[in-house]
Amino acid sequence: MSTQADxxxxxxxxxxQTPDALRxxxxxxxxxxxxxxxATKDEAFAKAVEWQSLSPVQSWVLIWARDIEIARRPDxxxxxxxxxxxxxxxxxxxAREALRELSAVLDEAMKAVRG
Structure with a gap:
């Protein structure tokens, strides 16, 4: 696990960003x-085999890394x-402001996990 941010x-x-660490x-x-x-991991791996591509697995990792980033940071x-x-x-x-704020939170979390 990495060091804490500021x-x-x-x-x-x-x-x-590995399945075991995220779990x-x-x-x-x-x-x-x-x-x-x-369930989403199983779907991603099935798509990866079907599509002969790692992109579904990479997307799964990023989505869960983002969601965990949100959950681990009370702010x-x-x-x-x-x-x-x-x-x-x-x-x-x-409602529009809530959508804007939700988008901002998701963006901030994604930027954090992409480093």
């Missing part, structure tokens, strides 16, 4: 999603939860 408290260090990290920060992770996790809660707000301005 964006505040982190629940765990950023895991390496271990998810078991700590969001264990309720372990079954979902396994991002709070922003993510708040934005998701407001996505279907009856006030369209609030």
């Amino acid at each position: 964006h505040g408290h982190e629940l765990i260090p950023r895991p390496q 271990t990290a998810l078991a700590v920060v969001d264990p309720a999603r372990l079954e979902e992770m396994q 991002l996790s709070t922003r993510h939860a708040r934005a998701k809660a407001d996505l279907e707000h009856q006030d369209s301005v609030v």
Whole structure:
């Protein structure tokens, strides 16, 4: 696992981008999603074989690294939860702002894991 970055408290260090490291990290920060992770991993590996390409597996790793980045950082996790809660707000301005914020959180997490 890598060293902590300078964006505040982190629940765990950023895991390496391997299936085992990501699974271990998810078991700590969001264990309720372990079954979902396994199902999407199985799909990605099946597509990789079918397509004769590693791109589905690479995408799977990046998506889970991003989601774990959000879960391991309370600042991002709070922003993510708040934005998701407001996505279907009856006030369209609030809903649009929530979509913008959700996109910003996902982008920030992806940039962090891509290093």
